[in-house]
Structure formats: structure tokens, C-alpha cells
Amino acid sequence: MKKSFDTYLYEQAYAKSTINTYLIYHDKFIKWCESKDYDPYTIDYKTCLLYAKKLQRPVKGKRPSKKSTKIGIGALKIFFKYLIEENHRGDNPMENMNIRGAKRTLNHNLLEYEELEDLFYSFPTQNIELPNSPSVAIRDKVITGFMVYQGLSITSIKHLKIQHVNLERGNIYVPSTLKTNYRKLEIKSPQVLSLAQYIQNDREVLQNAIACHTEAFIPQNSDRFTVACQLFKKLRNINLNIKNAHQIRASIITHWLKLYNIREVQYMAGHRYISSTERFLQDDIENLQEMIDNLHPIN
Structure with a gap:
């Protein structure tokens, strides 16, 4: 029997507050996919970059914090890992999307x-x-x-x-x-x-x-x-x-x-997930925008 994403998160021993946050980002991603007619089971890396760019856009004139963007990407990495473990897809398109400027270490x-x-x-x-x-x-x-x-x-x-x-x-x-x-x-x-x-x-x-x-x-x-x-x-x-x-x-x-x-x-x-280690890397989140513009220009 297939398990739900929230059940998967509970089994991974995430804190309740973390689970709630991940589910919020998951729901936003699913709604975005539906609005663009994308299938989460087949969405590719290039299309995920578009969603990453969306996460950085100002909302009501206020630009999202680097930390919230980092959390949003991290939540989706885990979502795709869940899809792989449940045999819904064979790869994680966000696995190598390392948005590192929002590291907690900098604080x-x-x-x-x-x-x-x-x-x-x-x-x-x-x-x-x-x-x-x-x-x-x-x-x-x-x-x-x-x-x-x-x-x-x-x-x-x-x-x-x-x-x-x-x-x-x-x-x-x-x-x-x-x-x-x-x-x-x-x-x-x-x-x-x-x-x-x-x-x-x-x-x-x-x-x-x-x-x-x-x-x-x-x-x-x-x-x-x-x-x-x-x-x-x-x-x-x-x-x-x-x-x-x-x-x-x-x-x-x-x-x-x-x-x-x-x-x-x-x-x-002792990190359970490589993403936990990645946040300590000294890179700037603004590199993501440059990567999108240079490798995947959007007209």
C-alpha cells in the first residue's frame, strides 16, 4: 500500500513543525504544477528551475527571504525522494540544485x-x-x-x-x-x-x-x-x-x-541528509539566478 507524503515525513522522524512547513511548500508546488499543466511524476530539472525562480519573486512587493527559498527547495528535494522510494519516478530532478546562500551557519x-x-x-x-x-x-x-x-x-x-x-x-x-x-x-x-x-x-x-x-x-x-x-x-x-x-x-x-x-x-x-551538509557550503544564492539566465534563458 502506497504511503502519503505526510506519513513518509513522520516516519523519517521530522519534528511536527518541520513536517507542517514541508507540507505547505509541497502544496504550493502541486498547485503550481496544476496551473502550468506539469506532472510532478515526470517534471524535469529545467522546469524545476522555473519553479525555483518563482520562489524568489517578490510577493506583494516583498522579496522572499533567502532562508524561505532554501527551505522551499529542500522540502521539494525530500518530496522527490519520497516519490522515488514509492516507485513513482526514478530520479530526483532537484538533487543537484544547491541553493546555499540561506545557510543557517551564516547567522x-x-x-x-x-x-x-x-x-x-x-x-x-x-x-x-x-x-x-x-x-x-x-x-x-x-x-x-x-x-x-x-x-x-x-x-x-x-x-x-x-x-x-x-x-x-x-x-x-x-x-x-x-x-x-x-x-x-x-x-x-x-x-x-x-x-x-x-x-x-x-x-x-x-x-x-x-x-x-x-x-x-x-x-x-x-x-x-x-x-x-x-x-x-x-x-x-x-x-x-x-x-x-x-x-x-x-x-x-x-x-x-x-x-x-x-x-x-x-x-x-552525523547528518541524515546531504542537504543538511550542503547548507554549510560558502556559496551565494544569487548564483541560482545567474545559472537560470545563462544556461536556461527565459524569453
């Missing part, structure tokens, strides 16, 4: 890689005076390392268990979450010393202090990862431009894209 004030590494190297763990705890300092440096070297989100760090960090093999297994795939990432040499000290000593100290003896790599006696708030206050003492974990993750993914191919970065970042 994060990206950091240079040297700035990221400095967060780790400059993190204070010596001469910690009461009421501060040396074990807390080591823990926070370890968390900083996970963000800087593995690009982990706070959610991924929260779900790490002690068995996921293997110093002997030099890797970290990152479990999947609702939004990311599992992956195995290399432990970088600057991390080894602080990780070893934390695992051998400081983790147990913190477990005893809060009476929390679970397998969690970072002990917490609350569902909320409250350690992050105090950590970022310390990071801002190192670099005033630090905002949050999203900024750090966006910065390291953007750095990775300069070193590795996009599929490798997709794996390292």
Missing part, C-alpha cells in the same frame, strides 16, 4: 579554526581555587574538546556513555539521536591527556559529588544538561565572540568542508 558568526583550537588549549584547568572544582574544570575541557574536534552537539555529548569513548583504539562512538546518525570519530592527540585524566579520576569524583553512578560519560542528576550554561561563561572569558554550541558546531563543519569531500563531512557531522 552563527563563524569562528576560524585557530579560534576553535584556542578554546581547548586555553581552557583553564590549573590552579583552580575553591569553591571551583578541578574535576569540573577537567570535565568542561573534555566537553570543549568534543565540540572543537568532533563537532558534537550538546545533545550528542549528553547521550555519550563511558563505553563509547575508547582511548586504546583512539575513537569515540557517537550514538544516533532524533536528528543525527551514529558515527565513529577519531580522538585527536590534544584530547588524550585530559580524556585519560577525566576517565581515570575526575569522572568518579563528580559521580560521588552528585550521587549519580550511571553509565553516562558526563554525570548529571537532571534531564537538562545544565553544565553547558556555566561552560559557555568560561568559554566567553577566552573568546568574547563565543555564542553557543551551534556556533561552534557550524564553525567546525564549515572547516571540515575545506578538508574533506561532502560525503565524508556528512558522515562526520
Whole structure:
């Protein structure tokens, strides 16, 4: 039995708000196809470019934001993927339509890689005076390392268990979450010393202090990862431009894209869809208009 597009989205574990947004763009696309007598099952790349151009046209004198155009194209990429999986068509005409100017990363004030590494190297763990705890300092440096070297989100760090960090093999297994795939990432040499000290000593100290003896790599006696708030206050003492974990993750993914191919970065970042990785590429959305004008002139 064929499934509907909304059922497909639910099965892909998208958030309810995301599903609603995708369905709105889907309905607009279907209505446009009907008005032009195009069949979504057979529509080609060139015709999809016309729709992409339509998404950029002013409405009531106001030009749509770059972000909304990006979301509209992304929603249709997923719609065509759904059609392929349901055997309605054999290709995705929008697969290589990379409108990248609306990247969320640009709103994060990206950091240079040297700035990221400095967060780790400059993190204070010596001469910690009461009421501060040396074990807390080591823990926070370890968390900083996970963000800087593995690009982990706070959610991924929260779900790490002690068995996921293997110093002997030099890797970290990152479990999947609702939004990311599992992956195995290399432990970088600057991390080894602080990780070893934390695992051998400081983790147990913190477990005893809060009476929390679970397998969690970072002990917490609350569902909320409250350690992050105090950590970022310390990071801002190192670099005033630090905002949050999203900024750090966006910065390291953007750095990775300069070193590795996009599929490798997709794996390292845990992105379920290549489109999630593409938004970090440093290209301008205005290139789409030039592409339409140069390759497919419209009279």
C-alpha cells in the first residue's frame, strides 16, 4: 500500500513543525504544477528551475527571504525522494540544485579554526581555587574538546556513555539521536591527556559529588544538561565572540568542508541528509539566478 507524503515525513522522524512547513511548500508546488499543466511524476530539472525562480519573486512587493527559498527547495528535494522510494519516478530532478546562500551557519558568526583550537588549549584547568572544582574544570575541557574536534552537539555529548569513548583504539562512538546518525570519530592527540585524566579520576569524583553512578560519560542528576550554561561563561572569558554550541558546531563543519569531500563531512557531522551538509557550503544564492539566465534563458 502506497504511503502519503505526510506519513513518509513522520516516519523519517521530522519534528511536527518541520513536517507542517514541508507540507505547505509541497502544496504550493502541486498547485503550481496544476496551473502550468506539469506532472510532478515526470517534471524535469529545467522546469524545476522555473519553479525555483518563482520562489524568489517578490510577493506583494516583498522579496522572499533567502532562508524561505532554501527551505522551499529542500522540502521539494525530500518530496522527490519520497516519490522515488514509492516507485513513482526514478530520479530526483532537484538533487543537484544547491541553493546555499540561506545557510543557517551564516547567522552563527563563524569562528576560524585557530579560534576553535584556542578554546581547548586555553581552557583553564590549573590552579583552580575553591569553591571551583578541578574535576569540573577537567570535565568542561573534555566537553570543549568534543565540540572543537568532533563537532558534537550538546545533545550528542549528553547521550555519550563511558563505553563509547575508547582511548586504546583512539575513537569515540557517537550514538544516533532524533536528528543525527551514529558515527565513529577519531580522538585527536590534544584530547588524550585530559580524556585519560577525566576517565581515570575526575569522572568518579563528580559521580560521588552528585550521587549519580550511571553509565553516562558526563554525570548529571537532571534531564537538562545544565553544565553547558556555566561552560559557555568560561568559554566567553577566552573568546568574547563565543555564542553557543551551534556556533561552534557550524564553525567546525564549515572547516571540515575545506578538508574533506561532502560525503565524508556528512558522515562526520552525523547528518541524515546531504542537504543538511550542503547548507554549510560558502556559496551565494544569487548564483541560482545567474545559472537560470545563462544556461536556461527565459524569453
